[in-house]
Amino acid sequence: MMIPTTLRPPIDHAPPTSIDQRRPDEARLPAAAHPSAISMRGFNSWYGDHQVLHALDLEIATRQVCAFIGPSGCGKSTLLRWINRMNDTIPGARAAGTLSLHGIDLLDRSLDVVDLRRRVGMVFQKPNPFPKSIFDNVAFGPRLHRVYARTDLEELVEQSLRASALWDEVKDRLDSSALGLSGGQQQRLCIARAVAIGPEMLLMDEPCSALDPRSTASIEQLIRELRASYTIVIVTHNMQQASRVSDSTAFFYEGRLIESGATDLLFTNPKNRQTEDYVTGRFG
Amino acid sequence: MGPRTITTSRRMASNRIFLYGCFAATSIAILVLCVLMISIAVEGWSSVSWRFLDSFASRKAAQAGIKAPLMGSIWVCAICGLVAIPMGIGTAIYLEEFAKRSRVKRLIQLNISNLSGVPSIVYGILALAAFVRCFGLNTGDAPWSLGNPESLLFIQFPCGPSVLAGGLTLALVILPIMIIASQEAFRSVPQSLRQGALALGSTPWQVVWRVSLPAALPTIMTGSILAMSRAVGEAAPLLVIGGFLLVFQTPTNLMSDFTVLPLQIFNWAGRPQADFHKLAAAAIIVQLIALLVFNSIAIIIRQKLQRPLQS
Numbered sequence: 001m002m003i004p005t006t007l008r009p010p011i012d013h014a015p016p017t018s019i020d021q022r023r024p025d026e027a028r029l030p031a032a033a034h035p036s037a038i039s040m041r042g043f044n045s046w047y048g049d050h051q052v053l054h055a056l057d058l059e060i061a062t063r064q065v066c067a068f069i070g071p072s073g074c075g076k077s078t079l080l081r082w083i084n085r086m087n088d089t090i091p092g093a094r095a096a097g098t099l100s101l102h103g104i105d106l107l108d109r110s111l112d113v114v115d116l117r118r119r120v121g122m123v124f125q126k127p128n129p130f131p132k133s134i135f136d137n138v139a140f141g142p143r144l145h146r147v148y149a150r151t152d153l154e155e156l157v158e159q160s161l162r163a164s165a166l167w168d169e170v171k172d173r174l175d176s177s178a179l180g181l182s183g184g185q186q187q188r189l190c191i192a193r194a195v196a197i198g199p200e201m202l203l204m205d206e207p208c209s210a211l212d213p214r215s216t217a218s219i220e221q222l223i224r225e226l227r228a229s230y231t232i233v234i235v236t237h238n239m240q241q242a243s244r245v246s247d248s249t250a251f252f253y254e255g256r257l258i259e260s261g262a263t264d265l266l267f268t269n270p271k272n273r274q275t276e277d278y279v280t281g282r283f284g
Numbered sequence: 285m286g287p288r289t290i291t292t293s294r295r296m297a298s299n300r301i302f303l304y305g306c307f308a309a310t311s312i313a314i315l316v317l318c319v320l321m322i323s324i325a326v327e328g329w330s331s332v333s334w335r336f337l338d339s340f341a342s343r344k345a346a347q348a349g350i351k352a353p354l355m356g357s358i359w360v361c362a363i364c365g366l367v368a369i370p371m372g373i374g375t376a377i378y379l380e381e382f383a384k385r386s387r388v389k390r391l392i393q394l395n396i397s398n399l400s401g402v403p404s405i406v407y408g409i410l411a412l413a414a415f416v417r418c419f420g421l422n423t424g425d426a427p428w429s430l431g432n433p434e435s436l437l438f439i440q441f442p443c444g445p446s447v448l449a450g451g452l453t454l455a456l457v458i459l460p461i462m463i464i465a466s467q468e469a470f471r472s473v474p475q476s477l478r479q480g481a482l483a484l485g486s487t488p489w490q491v492v493w494r495v496s497l498p499a500a501l502p503t504i505m506t507g508s509i510l511a512m513s514r515a516v517g518e519a520a521p522l523l524v525i526g527g528f529l530l531v532f533q534t535p536t537n538l539m540s541d542f543t544v545l546p547l548q549i550f551n552w553a554g555r556p557q558a559d560f561h562k563l564a565a566a567a568i569i570v571q572l573i574a575l576l577v578f579n580s581i582a583i584i585i586r587q588k589l590q591r592p593l594q595s
Contacts, residue, residue: 086483091385118485128476131499140494141484190480197484 037062037201037231038083043097045078047090052078055097056257058250065223065232067242067263070252070278076235079252080203082106083233084120085113101201118145121194125206127186129178129193134161134170137178137189141197156196164192165222184215191222195230202226204234208241220245239279243267251275321572328565336566340532341548345559348552350567355534356447356542357516357574363451363538364458364515369508371455372462373497376504379463380470381492400460408524411453416525418442438537445526448538453521458511465507469500502586509582513575519546545571 038060045053052075060066068076078087085106087093099106106116118141129137138157142148148156157174161167166188170181178189187207194202204223208216223232223245236242242249243263250260251274259266259275270276277283339349375396383389413419422428422442431438443449473496481495482488522544530551531543545567552564 084483086479089479089482114485114487116485117483122483124476124479124483126476128474128480130477130480130495140481144484144486144490144494193480193484 035062036060037102038233039098039100041098043079043082043095043099045075045082045087045093045095047078048092052255053095054255058257058260060231060233061248062231063227063229064247065227065234065245067246067249068233068235068252069237069239069242069249070258071283072237074252075255076250076252077205080205080233080235083201083203084117084122085111086117086122088113118197119199120201120203121197121199123187123190123194123202123204123207126210127183127190129181129186129189131177131179133175134178134181134189135174138192138196141193145197160192160196161189163195163226164188165218165225166192182215184211184218187211187215187219188222191219191226195226199230201231201233204232206235206237209237216241239267239281251278253278324565324568327562328567328569331562331566332569336563337570341530345557345563348560348563350545350548350570352531352534353543353545353548353567354570356450356531357544357571359447359535359540360450360454360522360542360544361512361516363448364454365508365512367452368455368458368462368511368515372459372508372511373466373504375459375463376466376470377492377497380467381496382488396460396463400464402460403520404457404518405520405524407453407456408521411449411456411521412525415443415449415452416445433539434536436537438539440539443539445528445541446539447535447542449525450522450542450544453525454515454518457518457521458515461511461514462507465511466500466504469503469507470496472503473499502589505582505586505589509579513579516571516575516578517546519544519550522547523550545574 036059038058040056040058043053043056043058044051056079068080070076078093081087082095082099083101083106087095095107097107101116101120105111130140132140135157138160139148139153142153142156158167158171161170166185169185170189178186181189187210191202191207208219211219220241223234226232227247234242234245246263248261249263249266251258251266251270251272253274259270259272266275267279270279336349337354338351339347340351342348379389379393383392418441420442427440427442427444429438429440440446477495477499478491481491486494528541528543528547531541533540535542549564549567549571552560552567555561
């Protein structure tokens with residue numbers, strides 16, 4: 001089916017990411033063949049005088065799921081929030097070093113953060129649907145960036161809800177309030193909302209920590225499906241979750257990157273003692 | 285020896301005493317209100333009629349009515365609302381959504397809190413200098429004017445004790461209340477909604493316009509109603525700026541002379557004849573009914589706005 005050009009996400013220099021432009025049969029390449037989406041060199045971050053991240057060197061591969069694990073307060077959420085510059089909203093937050101997305105310097109003061117956030121979607125710990133209808137929640141992002149014809153918007157909303165595996169549950173009540181959905185449905189709605197603006201990357205900050213096991217399972221299933229089209233970074237406290245959904249894992253401790261690598265290796269054969277203690281549940 | 289035990293019966297007794305105390309406090313407030321309402325209704329109800337609403341002031345109590353103050357109140361409150369509500373919401377948006385934490389912001393905040401406690405008569409004095417006399421900037425004999433005195437768009441400088449000056453005066457009186465109420469409304473919007481909107485690539489203004497403001501609006505409406513109710517009942521500042529007590533015409537433009545219901549009530553209640561006291565009571569009834577209708581409409585609008593928020 002041909003997609004009308006108006007449906008294409010409003011991105012000029014990004015790879016094609018519209019939901020229907022995905023290649024569903026895309027073979028999963030070995031990790032080494034994936035170019036880096038995010039790369040950081042000597043990355044430091046502070047809140048005021050307090051340094052929270054120390055000299056990080058990390059590459060995050062394109063169209064892979066990368067999990068950030070580590071005990072609370074280790075700086076993994078802070079790092080996540082630098083990737084779409086949500087830390088700009090926190091007074092006193094600053095960073096130094098190199099952090100880039102496909103070669104674009106993310107720490108550049110003149111960077112258009114509005115455009116960046118259009119390319120890097122975010123899903124929060126607690127589901128935060130807007131107090132609007134289900135339809136308006138998904139259409140919120142697209143409407144920010146351009147004017148749509150009603151039919152195009154309806155199609156985009158349907159695609160996004162299908163992509164987040166919520167369509168069948170809500171197709172009959174798109175006009176009812178999003179606040180009437182269950183927690184797991186709300187979180188999938190938030191994913192649909194992020195997907196609707198056609199990002200190339202999704203950041204998930206403990207997306208399942210406020211959900212029950214069944215909803216968690218459905219979100220994890222969704223993450224596995226979404227990685228065909230998006231680079232995903234997920235912060236999680238749940239070791240099993242990291243091992244179930246991610247291709248690579250980075251372990252942080254007290255603001256330092258202790259170990260990173262392919263998830264199966266890091267969990268079965270960690271090189272570092274602290275990593276081993278953490279993934280086997282001896283601390284944290 | 286361990287801590288002394290308090291018996292259950294004693295705790296229940298103190299519970300009961302507290303309950304009775306609260307009930308008594310509520311009852312006294314309601315009782316006073318009832319006595320006031322009933323005595324006014326008994327005294328004034330017989331005088332409320334279409335003729336009363338549709339007549340101008342008169343020396344004869346039987347012919348006097350409240351057409352001028354009623355229309356004056358509507359004009360003055362409309363101007364007051366049109367000025368104070370957008371300004372109050374705008375100030376609240378700046379302070380809550382845009383202003384960085386700074387000494388200047390703290391100073392503004394402190395000022396607003398203090399201003400909300402200033403007696404309204406003080407605003408009257410300020411308004412007399414600022415709006416009625418325009419700080420004496422026009423030193424000539426006649427006011428500068430723009431447009432035809434008969435037309436709706438007639439403007440004069442200085443404004444004199446006109447409808448415009450009255451509306452702006454009341455706007456000053458309620459502005460601090462409006463700002464504080466709107467700020468509370470914006471503060472009660474969860475931060476997570478703003479974060480969600482920002483993460484989708486909203487500009488700060490889009491966050492305000494599409495998320496914060498719609499979510500805060502029902503609460504802002506409530507604040508506006510309370511503020512406007514106060515404006516409707518103000519007499520003192522309008523007395524200071526020279527609101528007229530006897531007016532024999534309804535306002536036709538912003539420069540018209542005016543009076544308002546509280547001024548008319550003040551005038552009639554101060555006269556020695558008992559017949560005029562009845563008129564004062566009747567005017568109070570009209571004012572209370574207007575207030576009630578006003579509040580009901582606002583409540584209905586608010587509930588309409590709130591409905592999509594609930595599941």
